Amino acid sequence: MEFKISKDLILELEQLIQSKNNSQLEVLLNDLHHADIAEILDELDFDEATYIFRLLDSQKTSEILLELEDDLRENILSRLSPKEIAEEIDELDTDDAADIIGELSQAKKEEVISELEDVEHAKDIVDLLRYAEDTAGGLMGKELVKVNENWSVLTCVKEMRLQAENVTRVHSIYVVDDEDRLKGRLSLKDLLTTSTKTQIADIYIKKVTYVRVDTEDVEVARIMQKYDLEAIPVVDEMGRLVGRITIDDIIDVIKDEADKDYQLAAGISQDVEADDSILELTKARLPWLVLALLGGFITVKVIGLFEVAMLEHGKLFFFTPLIAAMAGNVGVQSSAIIVQGLANNTMTGTLAQRLLKELSLSLLNGFILAIILFLGTHFLLGFEIQMVQIVAISLISVIITASLIGTFIPIILNKYGIDPALATGPFITTSNDIIGTLIYFSIARLILGF
């Protein structure tokens, strides 16, 4: 039942575009969902995609525009005149419209707005543009159904039908007072199951969860998830109902947040995709690599401090990458668990309790790993008992230290309002490399006395 994109279809479309067979193109595309057409356009080159885009009517293309990959959308928008863009915008909900207009240059933005047909729609969009992207104001749309608490159900139903014409999906009916202040809500279910003779004031639910225009987007996502809401009303500083946020916008926030944590853990410093340019990818990857390299200099310096051991205990130097790797892996594990615990709000207890638990855990893990190390390096790799002892003791010490650091740093960062995910990835591996190496050689010096 679901649409599947195929190479044959793409080939057929490319030929139809070449031969300018518009009627056949329309036949092929008219029945498809806008999300499917967006998928097709992403597979075509910019010229072909623009050709098809111009062929379809703006009711469809406006929806397609929202689904396209960023670079294709940017390209198509750059080819369209302000009037053409305005036609697309006229079809869109205010929140989507504001997102698209927000991507335009300042000059083009103004031209497009002046070309908009529906003045009310234009006003709403201009209003939305002033909110920061990562706030409730930046997420909300103006399309909603609201009724006055003083209305009778009859007026209400009549008014609602009018309002619903402009609203794609009706989630909730919000109840406001004469000053437009949010008072409560009416559920659609109530509407289905209540007699039409009832009074609004008697049936509306006075408890309603809302957010303010300046609430952060991740906070909106948290609230909507916690209270299992599919839409949430947004009020301004004076409590007046100014918009609503729907769950589909929140899914994007949740995914972006998860992607960001993942990228930080992988040492990528900004939002990039596999298909971005080499320059963009370099900008995203190089900073953490430079940091890791500078950390590497310190490791070299640390090892250099123990150069004297090379003559009699040269084999010590065989183990530095192993010790550093174990420190890095343990540190990343510890910090990742804390970062997720903080993000999902599933962590209880004080910092001291948390560190104590991590200490027990790393003692257990470290002990098991030290035994494996002992057996492996002595019997398998044939190292002497004394050397093996040094490495095993170091391994336990390094695992404990690394896991405590991996636990401590994200909690502290979070306490001071810094994103704890910063502490995962290259940052934690690099610092643990340095500290792990230092601990290892210090223990060796203590035991061997060089």
Added chain:
Amino acid sequence: MEFKISKDLILELEQLIQSKNNSQLEVLLNDLHHADIAEILDELDFDEATYIFRLLDSQKTSEILLELEDDLRENILSRLSPKEIAEEIDELDTDDAADIIGELSQAKKEEVISELEDVEHAKDIVDLLRYAEDTAGGLMGKELVKVNENWSVLTCVKEMRLQAENVTRVHSIYVVDDEDRLKGRLSLKDLLTTSTKTQIADIYIKKVTYVRVDTEDVEVARIMQKYDLEAIPVVDEMGRLVGRITIDDIIDVIKDEADKDYQLAAGISQDVEADDSILELTKARLPWLVLALLGGFITVKVIGLFEVAMLEHGKLFFFTPLIAAMAGNVGVQSSAIIVQGLANNTMTGTLAQRLLKELSLSLLNGFILAIILFLGTHFLLGFEIQMVQIVAISLISVIITASLIGTFIPIILNKYGIDPALATGPFITTSNDIIGTLIYFSIARLILGF
């Protein structure tokens, strides 16, 4: 406006529980949202939480049950009798009910089901229990509003009102034929804006996106996101409408999937939380650490092959952690970008094109890093030009190799139906440590001729 849990509130509740002041407890809790009460119970100890749980009525506690942390829910369920659990289940939607019952032991499961009051509800739950958790069948609920295509609107509205009584949120009205086969849908908006005299057959939308009971959960999530759906109907093998999935369940699937990728990247092998027991955390963390340790043995062995260099070129051994760390970091970056590209379906081009791009990228990054390395180690750390040359050339080679491996492995895993996220984290860092060290010493041997 939002509820904030406070230490004072917890303390007050604990005192009220101690003094068995039930009336005051009820006053404090009755006005709170069930999600807030769940948050409070998670902060109390098991006995206190159970006390409050028993105090509140099952309409509230059934909802609370769904929001509790796993271990507290398990604990409370173990204290409740089958009859008490059945009272909770009676209040829940079928999908949530099936989730809770699914957590019980086989014996208790049957006892609880036999205690359920509403036979239709019980039948629906038993039906849902037979589907695998990670399929559309495992996600769906039975609560939906459906109308027959042959009905008049009058019959339809009457029937719908009856059905809607059992449905918390009405997303769509599904249209079926006499055999219960899904034919299309009616939007709630149509209902609001259409005259009551219209015939169903004339107004229903024949295009409806659906999934089958055996569709994988991540696929359901992909489809619902792509087509921007807030609910999707589920049909059986014969096309009969058997349930619906709502967007809130899909958010959990999306979050779980993101969490899983993150945990794999961090070297945690199963779904754990910061608050799990030390044993559970060890089970989740030790496997990857053992793997990394075994990889470390190979690195030791590799370095051992070049022991002869220690006499004249001992300083070479200072750089092994740096080289290994850079290889690891580059590999993780590359694989993470591929894993996200595959997950979000935003990657185009062939494997060869992808590798070529990664080659150019790593050449650029490698070159810049090699210059920094050269300057830093020569002027800052005072190493000789020849040594610095060796390390710089090795760094470029290692970066290229690591990024190609990091790109290649997840793509290949994905091709063979294995989760590409497996290739991130300890797996990629460990293999890149080994290969990086080998490349470094081989280049050194080539240049220095030891």
